[in-house]
Amino acid sequence: MTKTVLITGCSSGLGRMTAIHFASQGWNVIATMRKPEPELAENHPGRVLVHPLDVSDRQSVDTAIAAGVEHFGGLDAIVNNAGITMLSVFEATPAEAFRRIFETNVFGVVNVIQSALPHLRQRARSTIVNVSSGVGFAAVPLLSAYVASKHAIEGLSESLSYELESQNIGIKLVEPGAMRNTNFTATGMSASEAAVVPEGYKTYFDHALQSMINYPFASTDEKSVAEAIYAAASDSSGRLRYVVGPDVEEYARLRWSTSEDHYLAEMSRLTGQSAWREMAK
Template sequence: MTKTVLITGCSSGLGKSAARHFAQSGWNVVATMRKPEPDLAREFPDSVLVQALDVADPARIEAAFEAGAARFGGIDAVINNAGITILSVFEATPDHAIRRIFETNVFGTMNVTRAALPYLRRQGGETIVNVTSGVGFVAVPLLSLYVSSKHAVEGLTESLSYELESQNIRVKLVEPGAMRTTNFTATGMAASQDAPVPEGYKAYFDHALGAMINYPFESTEELAVAEAIYAAANDETHRLRYPVGPDIEEYARLRWSTSEVEYLAGMHRLTGQMAWREIGK
């Protein structure tokens, strides 16, 4: 039988690419987004159902699952992809911006996962894939809130991978590297306007931002991440992590294959901290 996947955050970028990849691979897709757009349904009229879903609204989440199950007969996999970011100095970031990041990235993932479990159990148990980031297991400056939210999702996912095995439900992590996804970046930049840079941080902020702009790795391709998400959704092994992107290989090497001293030295180099220490002398 044809399998069905529900994916969050499908209006653009990675979510849209993942929805298209699953549909092209023969799956039915419940493509969810806060403000529904018909593009995917027009492209795949028989296999894509577009539904409104706000990860902060449990009623809308349940309605999307009900609609997907009614249209396609069940839900076999769920992809938690929806997320937002903010570029800011933590000290100057307003409380409402902090809460919005966690409401979307952490509690939103929890809300969708909790709603998914009865549907997956009904199918005999299938797969949840949580899309995090390379900064889910390392950290970089000016993205402390995004980083901490993704660390939270990484911990949640690993814990659930053990817990939900009892329900015959597999849980996976896909960890993309730096990507040029338009809506994600635009949302983050808009949120960043709420967090003006304090005078005492301006020189450092400009330096760290410059290090980001001159990032020493190529951008991660959306299609490569979509393919990793698809592979994770179909993987019946105990594998947990699927890192994707030229930068993530180096991050993973530093985090898990070196000492703490070597790891920190490498991250200081990659994030421009080493150069900043010279400038600040």
């Protein structure tokens, strides 16, 4: 029987590539986005259903899932990919910006999972894939709201991995590294332009931003992440985490294979924090 997956955030970038990859592997795809673009369905006739979905609107989520289930006859997996970010100094990050990020990155995931669960439980085995990030377990500066939202997804996913085992539903976390020159990055930078940098932070902000520009790792490509998402959705084992990218592989090694002191020292070096301390002396 052909499997069906619902994917959020398919208008561009990783979500779009993931939808195409699942379709190319013979899956039915419910490709959702806030403003539907029919091209995906036109390029994969009979295989892809494009439907509007705003993860922050539970009614919109329910409607999209119901339409997808009616169209394809069931649901075997969901991929929570939709997300937003913002680069800012925490002290000057507006509360509404924090809430907006959590509304999409956390409560949006909650909405989709809760709406999908009654359908997923009807399958003998189904899967939920939550697209997190390397910063979900290894924090970096200037991304406090985004980092906090991804830490929330990491905790939610691990807790659900135990709870939903009773329903034969697997939970997977895909943790990509930094993907440069993507629509996600561009949107995040656009939102960041509106954030004020307080005078006392300007020197530090410029240094931290330059450290991001001079990132010591190669960029993670979207194709590799899409393939990892597909592998996670297809994996019936109890594995929880799928790290993708040279930076996240190193972060994972430091986080879970070394001491806390060594981890913090190395992360300070990789993020430019230790260099800042020397400059500030």
